[in-house]
Amino acid sequence: MTLSSERDRGDAIRTVLRFTMRNWRSERRLAWTVGLAITVATLADIFVPFFAGRLVDAVASTNLSRDDALGQGLRALGAMAALGFVFLVFRHWAWASVVPMTLGIMRRVSEGAFGRVQRFSTDWHANSFSGSVVRQITRGMWALDLLHDVLLLALLPSAVVLVGTVALMALQWPLMGLVMALGAVAYVSMTVLLSVRYVAPASRVSNKMDTRVGGVLADALACNAVVKAFGAERREDERLSGALGEWQRETQRTWMRHTWSGTVQTTVLWLVRVSIAGVALWLWWRGQASPGDITYVLTTYFVVHGYLRDIGMHVNNLQKSVNEMEELVDLHDLVPEIADAADARPLVVRGGEIRFERVRFHYGAHGTPLYDGLDVTIRAGERVGLVGHSGSGKTTFVKLVQRLHDISDGAIRIDGQSVAALTQESLRRQIAIVPQESILFHRTLRENIAYGRPDATRKEIEAAAELAHAAEFIQRLPQGYETMVGERGVKLSGGERQRVALARAFLADAPILILDEATSALDSESERLIQEAMERLMVGRTALVIAHRLSTVRALDRILVFERGRIVEDGPHEKLMRLPGGTYRRLAERQGETPMLRDAG
Structure with a gap:
């Protein structure tokens, strides 16, 4: 059972955000740089419409000479250009800083998850699909990238825009500030509720289906030899088709909920836009706003509208990244059953x-x-x-x-x-172990033999292979000790895999030896060679030999x-x-x- 099965939606968001904040502390300097730089860039963006309004007032003024109007217009234009430069520089600084920050955290989190999974008990691994676990780690790793973009480069500037704009409007026109504040609050609240209560439950289920598909694929591919032995390709096709069918149904439900959520959000945005334009027109009619003010209000709202429109997408992406990170956070939260x-x-x-x-x-x-x-x-x-x-x-x-x-x-x-x-x-x-089924890494024979002693010399590796009766077949291979053995050693016969495992045990030179049915599935010639190697290997060691024969x-x-x-x-x-x-x-x-x-x- 995973922790996410016991966790409610709100707690899931809090748990993932706490996990993210903990990782930000490891990149504290870059995190502060990103936050401050994007805030300055956003503030610059807020003030551009104000000077756009002053430019319109200068051009439309009947009380100024053309030269004076031109002077005021140029000053407003210069201010807009300067703000644009500030926006460009600080935005670039924020995005350039988030790259090393995110990559560093992604690497650290992936290494941490892999390290913990490696140390989970054999029971845990026996009850888990390796393909599903890989998917949980990689999907969570990339979800971190999306989460950083959403929180630091999207929602933070959106919050700055909303608060700053409402404050500026309220200082000049309290009614306009109130309408904009109410519209923003209503829109954001509705977006969050739709995402958390409507989209997230479906997204969580579709993520589980996605993980299951990864597990089915990995299971069939890892056991392809068994599939071929029983001519069961069509049966495995059908099994995957069933998993993909469930994934398709659940993913379609999730995507359709995203679609309906987006439509409702857009409708609210248009209502807010019409309301603000109506208030601006009413203020002009009452003589409380100039043409430049109207330009300022409408331009400001267009900026706010862009941020508000994207907030819906950002909140959905936030929820999506939370859903995709839940399983990764679960792995980090699980306590290894066997601990030092x-x-x-x-x-x-x-x-x-x-x-x-x-x-x-x-x-x-x-x-x-x-x-x-x-x-x-x-x-x-x-x-x-x-x-x-x-x-x-x-x-x-x-x-x-x-x-x-x-x-x-x-x-x-x-x-x-x-x-x-x-x-x-x-x-x-x-403790050196030669198991009943010797599992080799998809690496070279040299690397597999030296796995217990990675610093062993080529001469020591070859000597161990000689003792295990493995040198002869290795030397016949075109690439010798540099031959890649395939996933789980599938390129080698059972007897050859056992001899490589014995060579690995010889090289490890451990004082305690475990031989687990090491000859149970071999032909008589391979059994004889391996039996001889085993007898040499046991000399001078405490040996435990499991045997049915x-x-x-x-x-x-x-x-x-x-x-x-x-x-x-x-x-x-x-x-x-x-x-x-x-x-x-x-x-x-x-x-x-x-x-x-x-x-x-």
Whole structure:
């Protein structure tokens, strides 16, 4: 559930604006520069109509000689030119300053969102579409650009124009000031209400549909191999078509609400225009306004009208940017479930002993714990196999060692240090993992192998590839170690991906090693090569090996047999095979293993 689902419309605007203001503080100098420069430019724009009126009075005057009228007209024209120059210079200064300010904040916000998402729990990532998350971040980033333009370069000058113009008019003609003030207030209030109460709800729904479309696209493209394997292109086309259909309906509703809102706003503007022109004519008829005054009033209103007309668009853009930033702000507001303690320290591995002490753990809202008082010690340098039926708890065991989840009671220690008191980065850098499905970055083979040690030399990378039996196939590639592997490594076979993952683990040279079903989906030749590499890799390290194929673990120092979150058997292969009716022996017999001392016991 996202925070925006619990947030009302008004709170959404306040939350996004507070988020924006916090980011402005990081660019305080530029933000003040933009605000002051655009205010000065707008004030210059306000005074131009006043001198335009003086110019008309000079030309229309019957009490002045032509030379005197010309002099007054030229002075008014000079003032207009000077104000135009001030407007041009300060407007340019404002726009030139908002560029680095906005780009700096966009970069910082995107980096912050990406950094937080990277540190969210594995459960969060398992429940989120990567394509949707990317869309939330990029759409929110560009919404920041629009929001800055609206607040600093549109609504701020509009407010200056409205307040300044009403004040100038009221000083000379109170009635004119009152009419203009009432018209502006009515228009702005109606625009805000239409945007917040009428347009925004539809816009929020259409944004969710937009995010869903991004998720559907990313899901199908990332799993294209599966789509092709089942000839399901048409089915995925239909799935996207369904998502796009909902997006089209909701977006059309949003756009039509924008259209009706714009029509109502334009109607009100014309009513205000006619009212002001009528008041100006009445003032002239009563002798309270000259032709130049009428020109001043009408020209001023044309300026105000332009700003008022655009206020509707700006408020709509404000609401649009708020809607599009909501999900980005949600990401910034979410607290990572797994966080370093305030006094967390780096892990110092002396031998690599792993100890579970009365560990209690359950997933999410599950009422029954998976582990309840789990006690086990894995000695430094010991090679331990973890076996059991799916869901028995063996994968969770290695996840807790990495602190991918937090336990509810007890402690997990590495060389006596509680993993909860360590920095996550230092903990995971001391653990090398070869997963069942090796996921590679769409980068070069060199970069993928060196991911655990980006400062490794070319010689070290090649040595690791040799140890993992990966060098041979890499050298056959036209670009060798500079070959791009494709998204998730799709250009390589399963065995080749596993050997690259093993090379990565060799190069990382971590004291603790986790092998998670590393040979389960390979052909016999690839399995043999990888098994040899794994045996070399485990030497001198504390190794945890998850396996369904018991041939993988029979030569290990010790085997832990899991069943419903408990360790029901513990010992080397030979010992466990001697247990009559034992879980491990039963599993071995099903896989065709020959029981040792079948008649024992």
